[in-house]
Amino acid sequence: MPAVKKRRIVDSITKESIISNLANSTRLDERGLLDYRNLEIETKILKDKTNGSARVKLGESEVWAGIKVETANPFPDTPAEGVMTCNAERLPISSQYIEPGPPDEDTIELSRVSDRGIRESGMIDVKELCIKEGERVYSVYVDVAVINDDGNLFDAVAYAATTALLMSDMNKFTIEDDEIKMLDEKQPLPIKSVPVSTTFAKIGDKIIMDPNADEEEMATARVTLVTDENGKYVSAQKGKPGGFTFDELREISVISKEKGDEIRIKIREAVKNGA
Amino acid sequence: MPAVKKRRIVDSITKESIISNLANSTRLDERGLLDYRNLEIETKILKDKTNGSARVKLGESEVWAGIKVETANPFPDTPAEGVMTCNAERLPISSQYIEPGPPDEDTIELSRVSDRGIRESGMIDVKELCIKEGERVYSVYVDVAVINDDGNLFDAVAYAATTALLMSDMNKFTIEDDEIKMLDEKQPLPIKSVPVSTTFAKIGDKIIMDPNADEEEMATARVTLVTDENGKYVSAQKGKPGGFTFDELREISVISKEKGDEIRIKIREAVKNGA
Amino acid sequence: MPAVKKRRIVDSITKESIISNLANSTRLDERGLLDYRNLEIETKILKDKTNGSARVKLGESEVWAGIKVETANPFPDTPAEGVMTCNAERLPISSQYIEPGPPDEDTIELSRVSDRGIRESGMIDVKELCIKEGERVYSVYVDVAVINDDGNLFDAVAYAATTALLMSDMNKFTIEDDEIKMLDEKQPLPIKSVPVSTTFAKIGDKIIMDPNADEEEMATARVTLVTDENGKYVSAQKGKPGGFTFDELREISVISKEKGDEIRIKIREAVKNGA
């Protein structure tokens, strides 16, 4: 139940520069308020041990995602559904502000929001992950490592997880005489949609997108919206001890879809290039 | 292995008043040495999610008990017996001296003594909790939340647990073609006796009952005795780093039965009113 | 990830004496550089609750080992093999420098090196620990308690574990109508070899064997070599933040075998006396 922890320190010159730039609706790194940093997505970077993988660089933020598809017993209340779990780790290599050890509340939030984005969008058809009802299902583990943290991990982790899932395969199986046999042959995961996360931060009365680490620290509020290719809102999470007005949220929801569509194209391109 | 922790502080004026009152065989709250505080027992307070529940107010001490009856595999060494587990949590809302987090040794002692009082009295006939030997049994979870701590939690927790168990039901079952089917219809728990806990504390050379939090802190020794309706002693636990003489324990054992009988009537009344 | 902890303090007079003695190729307790302290091995010290046991005193270092042979499900990837686990605990009674609680990195290293010495030597034929392939196997637990720590626990623990295993029995079983039945009758463990551990430490440019606690603390490097009766090297572990030269390691490997053979005779004698 930590209330105060080792927090990023933004020096006062940087702070002032950020604020004076924002006053002119521009950013310290010369972006416009709603511009994303350069986004690089690379696939198959962990091809020897995973069913799918992706590396995302969003500006200087870098995350690696790896998918492992194993088999498991289904949960008793969903005997005909497979399982998907998404877990993000903020590695201590990623920042001087991260201590090794069990995940803190920020990391747990990051994991759970990433997980919900995939889950609530119905990206994976968990019914298609059933091998034999009540007995055996596929279990899809999405693990994401934060390698370098320069802010907006919510989006970077989401893009890496989504891309890695889109690249991922899983073993086929046969059932003979009631016995399950896993085969060496592969098939793609049952993907139904491509959710895209977008993140906004508020500094003073300005709303910016894709905050870097300094901006994120200075922001009073942050909100992540996940939309799918049908323009539906599937997940949202506000963070930081401040708030947005209703008008701000309505405006954000409009921009979220537009930006989401742009980024979805980049994700699909990376997948196509990697296939 | 904590030896010193954040302990209740009793200010010196209260201390002196308690002692000078005791010298006249009375208490700061005007009770006699062997008087209990006002005892209120209410049932069905958590009726939407539990199989049985009770709230106990003993003076300003307040605890809530909830029973969940689920099914489980039996333990290998008792294949024909169900399982009962009693667990008390001292919630941080209950006192400024309780920190959130894993249970400390006082809470573990409270849980284990409450558990033993129920278990050793044979209150629940665990053989009747067997659904199918070696395969499936009822598992009765008794969870008790301490809401406000003004001392003598051993008794308050015991009364709440006992009352909630007396109020509790569990689903019936049928076995057809070797297959267990749990039904919606309910039956009462297999109750065999009603154990009652009584607690004594020693301040100076005076023995008092039902100590409040200040008295408990000042006491050099505390002892809890549990008796059943047949006048049998089924469980006891001395606490605090002091002791009782043999004569004191003999005298305590006599009073314990008398007070236990009085309180048993109150518990049965509450159950009757709740039924 | 502790880097500094409560470390043994060696006073400066002892330090100087150890060093000036070593300059003359002798030791504070009058041993030669490659001499072991007095080694006492006693068996059957925990005969009421274990399948095998041994107490080892190496100078003032004392450890007790107890073997429990139970049955368990095999690991999925080795369905026809039993399981052996070795675990050492440095009890807080053994030294003022040991705190109670979960094992620190030194204790984990001690456990894992002891475990590997037994495992890699093939001392126990794990195939012979199979009761029914894929269903039931023997699980051999080797637990070792450090009672008094005066250095060289790697060897003391290894000798106690090895001796206790050599003394150990396990229940026979029969399989009738596909049903496993464990019998009261006993049989010895399937032992294939007797690994012996030897430990060297380096203080200045001197290499000594069987370091006591003060010597161990002063050493810049430590190395444990385990050999079997065929003169094979089966396990090694260097410790402490210093190093050995290649020539030193080659010389150590020669001595390790000779000393190992001497100690193997003592272990076998203790087993014979105990049988």
Place this chain on the structure above:
Amino acid sequence: MSKNNIERISGRAPDELRNVSIKAGVIKNADGSALIEFGKNKIMAAVFGPKEVHPKHMMVSDRAIIKCRYHMMPFSTDTRKRPNISRREIEISKVIREALQPAIIMEDYPRTAIEIYIEILQSDGGSRCAAINAASTALADAGINMRDLVAACAAGKVNGQVVLDVDDTEDKTGEADMPIALLPNTGLITLFQLDGNLSKEEFDKALELGKTGCDKLYKLQRDALSEKYFNDKNGNKEE
């Protein structure tokens, strides 16, 4: 907006809250406390502080620090919850703390801690919103200086219809849930989450509906505080 609507399982109108009652000052040992019953939710919140900070290195020189724990009793859920704190509870503790913090004038209490403990005794849909209302009332009951109360309520989508305050029966067939917390005086939304599937139109409608719910909860909190301090159920008295 209550015309031409599909009937809810509960019989409630689309913009109708479950029964809610809030009682302030229910835990004697706490500096402030409240019990909320919100549908089947039974939730207690207690506030301790401003008090000394432990451990010391967490102290901040110019303001209070806020600790917050959302915790479910094992008996509060349909299937018994294991006593260990879950990742879900840790996340909800965080978002609740961040929802409440903007209302607290932390600068008035430098070098201290304000602790908020929330205990779910019986859970229903919307427990995090119910918890925020209880905690906000408890903070006021503790006499902590506040810019505003924090009112919380969820909107959602059930059977294709945007509705206020989804309960756990509706949640089973529900398509979306959007919990919101609001500081009514400033208009700031300090908790905002969404799980499910909403079109832009539904999104806006849910936001709007959530706001009306928050307004009702705001009044209920003020009533509860008035009742305790002025024995006035209508909560109209001035301080």
Place this chain on the structure above:
Amino acid sequence: MSKNNIERISGRAPDELRNVSIKAGVIKNADGSALIEFGKNKIMAAVFGPKEVHPKHMMVSDRAIIKCRYHMMPFSTDTRKRPNISRREIEISKVIREALQPAIIMEDYPRTAIEIYIEILQSDGGSRCAAINAASTALADAGINMRDLVAACAAGKVNGQVVLDVDDTEDKTGEADMPIALLPNTGLITLFQLDGNLSKEEFDKALELGKTGCDKLYKLQRDALSEKYFNDKNGNKEE
């Protein structure tokens, strides 16, 4: 009281202890230590201190603090015990500490810690009582100023008969167990627990019988200390 009794499985008389031996000073690195063999129990206790307090904030200005841990080795029980500390071990550590503390003159050692570590190497019925006897002897062996030794023994009921010192074979069919610790000089009972089923008559009888057991253990502790310090098995010498 040894007439007309049902025979015990062990062949012992109702008021007969199992074989007990206590040896002081068995662990070189400890400030004080003892090994007790009590029936099949093999238990070591070691005392460290008075020593510096860690962490510092646990220090008390006018007396020592006492730490105590009762711990079972995995091989000490019928079925292997898992190495993690159990709730049972935490509770027993607490009651043992509270049983020993009244004997220690804590005021003689302000701002220090006295640590008592108990290791169950082989367990039998009555391990907590056996442990107290070992720990009491270890405290004396460490030269800690004490008001008295603490002697401990259990009485119980087996096959309807109140007997002294229930072992683990009897415990399987036993109907009650009542461990007691006594400071013989002051007459204070500092450990007192009961599990089972006793009538008032049986309760009193068990108490009485437990006392006689404690008296025997008291003598055995003194013998062990005499043997170490005066090489005198009868323990009659004055200090």
Place this chain on the structure above:
Amino acid sequence: MSKNNIERISGRAPDELRNVSIKAGVIKNADGSALIEFGKNKIMAAVFGPKEVHPKHMMVSDRAIIKCRYHMMPFSTDTRKRPNISRREIEISKVIREALQPAIIMEDYPRTAIEIYIEILQSDGGSRCAAINAASTALADAGINMRDLVAACAAGKVNGQVVLDVDDTEDKTGEADMPIALLPNTGLITLFQLDGNLSKEEFDKALELGKTGCDKLYKLQRDALSEKYFNDKNGNKEE
């Protein structure tokens, strides 16, 4: 020594390393970092410090303390690894720290901490040696004063033949593995482990072979540092 040998699964000669590439300066937030690809191993090491020591009581007045963590990502192994730190990871963290420490001039940084974090992103045989090479490069990249680089490589026995650098396919049928770390300038072996079964002759041969492997890794580390600082792939430049 490459004549008359049994063919390796990989087609490598007995004294042939897998493909190795080292890149320094790959993590912007770290004071020093390196990525090593060693066969299928993909490992990142980052160094932070010299920096303030937390908690304070771990501070040493006349030198730096070294913290080191070797950690595997869940996706790095054949079967998904559970996220909790394992006993194996704790042991390897310790031996790696002890392998690196002799190279660091700790006296140059009194009262500080130097933190070394190693992340296994994809594992193959020999990950601890690969990790040491990455960490040594990262330390140099961080500008930490060092006596020498630490080069590491394993030798082993597969199909009865002593070979350099056992990969995970070979490891399945391998009979021994002997990881070594070396400070080439001083000739000190600072990591030395063995699991398996080696005759005296094989032991000596494996040691010898391991040394040649370390010499190659030493050069590769220097190349990586040169490439970063002097943009010179041959690593021949003087500082």
